[in-house]
Amino acid sequence: MAENFDLPESAPAVVAHGKDDLRIEDVALAVPAADQAVVEIAYGGICGSDLHYWLHGAAGESILKDPMVLGHEVVGIVVRAAADGTGPGVGTPVAVHPATPAPGAARYPLDRPNLSPGCTYLGSAARHPHTDGAFLRYANLPTRMLRELPEGLSLRGAALVEPASVAWHAVARAGEVRGKTALVVGCGPIGALAVAVLKRAGAAHITAVDMHAKPLEIAQAVGADAVLHAGDTEAIAAVEADVVIESSGNHFGLASAINGAVRGGRVVMVGLLPSGPQPVAISLAIVRELELVGSFRFNNEIDDVIAALAEGSLFVDPVITHEYALGDALEAFAMAKDSAVSGKVLLNFGA
Numbered sequence: 001m002a003e004n005f006d007l008p009e010s011a012p013a014v015v016a017h018g019k020d021d022l023r024i025e026d027v028a029l030a031v032p033a034a035d036q037a038v039v040e041i042a043y044g045g046i047c048g049s050d051l052h053y054w055l056h057g058a059a060g061e062s063i064l065k066d067p068m069v070l071g072h073e074v075v076g077i078v079v080r081a082a083a084d085g086t087g088p089g090v091g092t093p094v095a096v097h098p099a100t101p102a103p104g105a106a107r108y109p110l111d112r113p114n115l116s117p118g119c120t121y122l123g124s125a126a127r128h129p130h131t132d133g134a135f136l137r138y139a140n141l142p143t144r145m146l147r148e149l150p151e152g153l154s155l156r157g158a159a160l161v162e163p164a165s166v167a168w169h170a171v172a173r174a175g176e177v178r179g180k181t182a183l184v185v186g187c188g189p190i191g192a193l194a195v196a197v198l199k200r201a202g203a204a205h206i207t208a209v210d211m212h213a214k215p216l217e218i219a220q221a222v223g224a225d226a227v228l229h230a231g232d233t234e235a236i237a238a239v240e241a242d243v244v245i246e247s248s249g250n251h252f253g254l255a256s257a258i259n260g261a262v263r264g265g266r267v268v269m270v271g272l273l274p275s276g277p278q279p280v281a282i283s284l285a286i287v288r289e290l291e292l293v294g295s296f297r298f299n300n301e302i303d304d305v306i307a308a309l310a311e312g313s314l315f316v317d318p319v320i321t322h323e324y325a326l327g328d329a330l331e332a333f334a335m336a337k338d339s340a341v342s343g344k345v346l347l348n349f350g351a
Contacts, residue, residue, distance in 0.1 A: 005079045005090070007038060011137035014329045014347070016050075017067045019057035024329050027069065032140040037087050038080035039094060039146070043159040044135050044347045045073035046336040048188070048249070048272075050123065054333055060275055062125040071135030072098035072122040073162040075155045076349075078146070079138070087143025094146040095161040096134065097302050098122035114169075114297045121297070137326070137349055147302060150310040157309060159346055160193065160316050164305045167193035169298035170270040171201060174243040178202035183241035183260045184224070186248025186271055187215035189344040192222055192319045194245045194270070199223030200314050207239050209256060210248075212340040214321075221318035236260045247271040251278045263288045270295040320344045325351035 010026040017023060032038055050070045052059035078092045088094055102118030109115065120126065123133025134141065149158050167190055171177060182203040184191050187210040198206050199222065207226045208219035216227040228235050230252070237259040246257035249271030257267045258281050267290055285292055308314035321343040324332035329347055336345040 007080065007138055012326055013069045013137070014071060014135035014326070015067050016053040016057075016064060016070050018064055019055070022054045022330060022333060024327060027136065029138055030140060032080065032082070033142075034084040035082050035086060035142050035144075036140040037078045037082045037143050037146060039074075039076040039096070039134075039139050039141050040079045041074050041076040041134055041137060041139055041349045042155040043075050044071045044349065045159055045163060045189075046333060046345045046347065047073055047163065051333065051337055053125065055337070059125065060272060064125050064130070065128055066130060068123065068125055068130040069132040069134070069136055070123045071133035072096070072124075073159070074134040074139070075149070075158045075161065076139070077155070082143045087146055088148050093149040093155055093158070095149060095158050095302070095306060096122070096141060097145050097147060098134070098162065099297060100131075100142070100145075112299065114299050135329075135347065147306055149306065153306070153310040156320075156346075157317075158306070160189075160319060160344060161302060161305055161309065163189050163344070164193045164197070164309070164314065164316060165298040165302040166190055166270065167197050168301040168305050170194055170245055170247070170268050170295040171197045172301065173268045173293050173295045174245065174266055177243050179204050180242035181239070181262075182206045183209065183236070183239050183244045183257070184219065185209045185230075185236075185244065185246050185253045185257045185260070187219040188247065188339055189319055190270060191215070191245065191247035192218045192343060193316060194247060195219045195224050196222040196314060196316050196319070198243075198245070200308065203243070207241065207260075209236060209253075209260075214341055215339065215343070218318050218321070218343050222315055230256065233259065241265060244268065245270060249273055251280060254278070255281055258285050258290060261288065261290050264290070266291040266293060268293045268295050318343070320346060322346070323348055
């Protein structure tokens, strides 16, 4: 692609204006900063946080105060290289690490920048002014966010890089899983991807739990050895898993995770529960000496995920269930909301 690619003055984007107010509209394209490349977005995956901004006007404590471009699960092609000479050249296919760590005032382990209190994320209303996302035909992105895709890994095949990195980080928080029994509670895209990562990491037996048949079907396709309905609490408790990944994001799922863990086991909580107090069977966790471990976003795991996808050792294809053109984004969001029939829903920005 030529270096002198002429960018339009505006481009279509998916913009959340408030609760139940999602629009596909043209937004003005800013002049890129010296350290920013212009990426022509090819695919974007709809995340739970995107759905929350649409359905509730907020994602947890992050409340929309102004219209915001959504989207952080994106891949595309560089159409204008950064003026400062950093980053990939024109024509390079890239995935995006959407975080911008910043120290902030609070203390945190410096080797875990995902915990930096000043961190911003593409498509997040955590701070004001908000950080616009990249559900935009042409996005200005700092070159430090860009990861060149290896030859043989297609853009569509890389569309799951960001959520798979979240799952990879969660499994890493579980410690060594090779040869151990694992339980995954909640098999939406993150849960299903956790199953795939556990499979690759050598878990001896993986049980997947969900309320619906479709997510369980996807979980089996990417490596689950057994599946259970979330209502079968006795069967879940009988699993006695060494490692549990809780990805449902509700207190019922957390209860199942605690009940399904073996004495002395570890429960990794990657599903984000609503803010405020939650009913949790802490007494059971205490007497069983369970380790309850949080997992939030990811750091450099994205590089391992890209390598694993390129070499074929991480199999995630069944997680993508639907694809829509950008112009059909409202229909795509409605499909993504229905977890009974969908896994990961993609927007195709070039369709």
